[in-house]
Structures are given as C-alpha cells and as structure tokens.
Amino acid sequence: MPIVKTKDGVEIFYKDWGTGQPIVFSHGWPLSADDWDAQMLFFLQHGYRVIAHDRRGHGRSTQVADGHDMDHYADDLAAVTAHLGLKDAIHVGHSTGGGEVVRYLARHGEKGVSKAALISAVPPLMVKTAANPEGLPKSVFDDLQAQLAANRSEFYRALPTGPFYGFNRPGVKSSEAVIENWWRQGMIGGAKAHYDGIVAFSQTDFTEDLKKITIPVLVMHSEDDQIVPYVAAGPKSAKLLKNGTMKTYKDFPHGMPTTHAETINADLLAFLKS
Numbered sequence: 001m002p003i004v005k006t007k008d009g010v011e012i013f014y015k016d017w018g019t020g021q022p023i024v025f026s027h028g029w030p031l032s033a034d035d036w037d038a039q040m041l042f043f044l045q046h047g048y049r050v051i052a053h054d055r056r057g058h059g060r061s062t063q064v065a066d067g068h069d070m071d072h073y074a075d076d077l078a079a080v081t082a083h084l085g086l087k088d089a090i091h092v093g094h095s096t097g098g099g100e101v102v103r104y105l106a107r108h109g110e111k112g113v114s115k116a117a118l119i120s121a122v123p124p125l126m127v128k129t130a131a132n133p134e135g136l137p138k139s140v141f142d143d144l145q146a147q148l149a150a151n152r153s154e155f156y157r158a159l160p161t162g163p164f165y166g167f168n169r170p171g172v173k174s175s176e177a178v179i180e181n182w183w184r185q186g187m188i189g190g191a192k193a194h195y196d197g198i199v200a201f202s203q204t205d206f207t208e209d210l211k212k213i214t215i216p217v218l219v220m221h222s223e224d225d226q227i228v229p230y231v232a233a234g235p236k237s238a239k240l241l242k243n244g245t246m247k248t249y250k251d252f253p254h255g256m257p258t259t260h261a262e263t264i265n266a267d268l269l270a271f272l273k274s
Contacts (some may be wrong), residue, residue, distance in 0.1 A: 001060065004053075004083045006260045008067060012076050013060035014053035015056045017230075018044045021114075025052040028120075029097030030156070032059025035094070038261035039268075046269060048090075055100070057193020059185065059268040067133075068196035070204045074103040077267055079256040080269040081112065090272060094257055095228060096201040099123055102237075107208035113172060117268055120254045122228055123206035123237045135159040136234040148195055156186040163226035166253030172207070178258060182236040187234050210240035220247045220264065227254035 004012045014031050023043050025036040033052035040050040054061040056076055057068055077100055081089065089112055093101035098121020105116065125148040128135035160182035161167055167174040184187035186194070219241070223236025230248075247267055249256065257264050 004079050006076055006079045008054075008072075009062075010056045010064055010067065010076065011062045012053050012056060012080060014051060014080055015040070016049070016084060018047075018049045020047045020049045022049040022051055022084070022089045024077075024081065024086065024089055024270070025050070026091065026093040026097030026100045027052065027055065027058070028097050029197050030058060030189050031182065032188065034059070034181075034185055035258070039257060039265060040089070042261070042265045043269070051080070051084065051086075054189075055193075058189040058195070059206070060188070063190035063193065065192055068193050068221050069200050070103040070206075070252055071107065073100040073200070074107045077101075077104045078108045087112050087212045088114045090114060092119065092268065093117070094119045094120055095254065096122055097199065099201060099204060099206060102206045102209045102213070103204070105215070106206075106212045110213070111213050112191050113215055113216075114211070115272065116215045116232075116270065117220065118237060119220045119257055119264065120222065120225055120228055121219070121233065121237065122201045122204075123233065124210055124240060125205045125207065126202040126228060126232065130250045134229070134230065136202075136229065136232070138203075145195055148191065148198070153187060155181075156183045159216075160255070164226065164253065166226065166251075166260050168226075169224070169251075169253075178255075182255075206237075207240060210237055214242050216243045216245070216271075217241050217243050218247060218268070220249070220267065222249040222252035222254070222256060223226075224249075224251045225254045246265050247271075264270055 098118040
C-alpha cells in the first residue's frame with residue numbers, strides 16, 4: 001500500500017495512477033481519496049497523472065490523536081508532493097480539501113505548481129465573526145461536534161441523505177448507493193480526527209493565504225450549497241485571489257463532484273487546457 005511517512009510519524013496513504021501532468025486531489029471532510037473516483041478516472045483517461053491521498057486520521061491513513069489542523073494538513077500534502085517529486089502540478093481541493101490546498105500554497109509556496117481549483121471550498125472563513133458577518137454562527141459547528149460525539153454512525157447517515165448531496169431538495173432523486181459510500185468513507189476514518197476537523201474547516205481564516213497565491217485558480221461554487229454557503233465562500237475567495245476565476249452553479253449541491261461529475265469534470269478540464 002503506497003504510504004508516505006511525515007516528520008511526526010504519521011503514515012499518509014495515497015493513490016498515484018498514470019503518467020503526464022500531475023493532478024493532486026484533496027478530499028473533503030470526513031471522507032477519503034475514494035471520493036475522487038469520478039474525477040480520477042476521467043482525468044486519467046484524458047492523459048493526466050492523478051494522485052489523491054487520505055488526510056491524516058481519515059481513510060487508510062494513521063488515526064492519530066493530534067495534528068488535525070490546517071497547518072498539519074498542508075504539511076502532510078507537502079510530504080506527499082515532495083515524495084513523488086511533482087513538477088507542474090495542478091492542485092484540486094473539495095470543501096475542507098480546498099482549505100488544505102490554499103494553506104499548502106501559502107505555507108509551502110507555488111514552486112512546482114501551475115494551477116489550482118477550489119470546489120465548494122471552505123475559504124476564506126466559514127464561521128461568523130465581526131469581520132465575516134455572512135458566516136455561520138459557531139453554534140452550528142458546535143452542534144456538528146455534539147452529533148458526532150453522540151452517534152457518529154447516525155450522523156454520517158443524516159448528512160449525505162440530506163444537505164450534502166441536496167437529496168432534501170424537492171424533486172431531487174436520492175441515491176442510496178451514494179449515501180452508503182459517503183457513510184463508508186466516513187466510518188473508516190477516526191472519530192477524533194473528524195471531531196477536531198470540524199474546528200479546522202470552520203474556524204481557520206484563509207484570507208491572508210488567498211492573498212499570497214499568484215497562480216491561476218478556478219473557484220467553483222453553487223448558490224445552493226447547504227454545507228458551505230455561497231455568500232461567505234466562493235465569491236469572496238475569488239476576489240481575494242490575484243488570479244482567480246469564479247464559476248457559479250445555480251442549484252448544484254455541496255457534493256457536486258459526485259452528483260454532477262460530468263459537468264464539473266468538463267469545466268475543470270476546460271480550465272486546465274486554457
């Protein structure tokens with residue numbers, strides 16, 4: 001099993017398929033590299049080398065008790081890219097993974113990176129503050145932690161059944177297989193990593209990180225995202241980026257890389273070839 005060991009001894013699992021220009025995928029909370037199946041197969045078939053890792057405490061990576069913060073996430077990603085010796089790489093992050101990509105670029109620099117894409121991503125800041133009045137109240141995230149601690153299995157059924165994929169919207173056809181796959185990925189990971197990860201994705205301020213990034217970045221976000229609300233996320237990130245492009249979707253869900261993979265893949269491919 002492909003593993004990279006970090007400086008603090010954490011074993012990070014990764015997939016590395018194909019040859020050509022590398023695309024590195026960073027997954028959302030509380031999932032794993034498996035959440036990128038539709039993208040990895042698509043871009044592999046289009047001649048790219050595709051790479052995805054399980055964040056520490058998630059999927060097949062070590063279930064450690066600490067280090068569940070954006071700095072460690074970025075450093076772990078750097079360990080993977082250094083191990084593979086990547087050049088001219090494209091980084092794509094979904095949700096929490098978008099925050100990971102932003103922190104990685106700001107913390108480790110853009111050497112060896114040509115472009116990036118942020119899909120339904122958490123930057124610049126999810127929680128409501130005086131400077132971020134459009135954010136969600138901290139109590140929302142406290143409640144997520146409480147539900148996780150009370151019954152993680154039930155909590156991980158409710159999220160994909162409802163707001164994550166928009167299956168709670170009128171007229172939207174639900175998919176039991178998609179729901180079960182979300183639950184499977186979540187339950188493989190560690191409860192402590194996921195509990196701490198809620199704080200990491202909701203309370204990390206990426207404003208200054210975004211300002212440091214100079215490479216072309218595609219920001220993809222739906223106006224109907226029920227997990228990372230549009231008004232506090234995508235458009236704000238695009239404005240903070242020096243070379244950002246905003247792609248807005250009207251009624252796609254937060255998990256649109258899965259439910260609308262054909263559209264997301266086509267739009268991402270067009271950006272990479274531009």
